[in-house]
Amino acid sequence: MSQSLQHQVFQALNRSRAQLERSVQLADGLALAQWRNAHDATQYNTPGHHTFGCYLEGGYGTFRRDLPQLKGAPQRLCILPAEHQSAWVVNGELRFIHLYVSPQPFALGAVQLLDREPRELQLQERTFIEDPQQAGRFRQLALLDWQEPGERLLCSSLSQAILDQALLTQVGRRNGLQLKGGLAPQTRRRLQEYIEAHLEQPLGLAELAEQAALSSYHFARMFTQSFGLPPHRYVLMRRLQRATEQLTSSPHELGDIALACGFASASHFSTRFRQHFGATPSQYRAARCI
Known part of the structure; x- marks a missing residue:
């Protein structure tokens, strides 16, 4: 259809x-x-x-x-x-x-x-x-x-x-580009590294803003300018990407993968995964192992 x-x-x-x-x-x-x-x-x-x-x-x-x-x-x-x-x-x-x-x-x-x-x-x-x-x-x-x-x-x-x-x-x-606002390149890279190292943990806006030495309000705006999507969306995308890697490369149970990627539970993980990929984690693993 x-x-x-x-x-x-x-x-x-x-x-x-x-x-x-x-x-x-x-x-x-x-x-x-x-x-x-x-x-x-x-x-x-x-x-x-x-x-x-x-x-x-x-x-x-x-x-x-x-x-x-x-x-x-x-x-x-x-x-x-x-x-x-x-x-x-x-x-x-x-x-x-x-x-x-x-x-x-x-x-x-x-x-x-x-x-x-x-x-x-x-x-x-x-x-x-x-x-x-x-x-x-x-x-x-x-x-x-x-x-x-x-x-x-x-x-x-x-x-x-x-x-x-x-x-x-x-x-x-882009030709003639003059960037205004956003994060300095070294700050952006430091945030990327911090997020990657802490994906399995809760990552709140205030915690991420502290890494950039900014207020939560200014950080959210500048992060979106530099990353092209809001902080919470970027973190979710990275968690889902890591989950796909683990689903295809490790034999761990779905609950263990969920926790390792920062999801509160296997059901929360499954819901988010299905919303993004249109399939459950189990279906993704089965399809990738064919």
């Missing part, structure tokens, strides 16, 4: 002649949609989320109005940043997959993979590029059952790999 996603690019296509084949909300902040279209025109205007697209079939007559010399083809990829604007003409038929990425997973990747503030970085706009590794991930996504819990979890892993690869290869520093 397809889900109606709220992403602006998804909604724009839904209003066009494009036919939705299927869609699914994955791990928090990631979503997939598979489309078929023919003889159409559409446009996107600063959607507020990133879109990664890959053509599965056709698309030879599809082009952007501002780049008419570039034409689509199977396995060609497009990267549409949150701030981009584009208008498209579809001649002939095509099938394609879109991966929609909200700001939070992009911000978390910028901090964790690149050790940079998310607001420093700009995802580079790309039209009809060739990247066999990324195209291979999209082809795998096209073969999976998005509604089966185990395969949906594999979809989440593949989608995260697409985002991670883009962060490592398709991101640059």
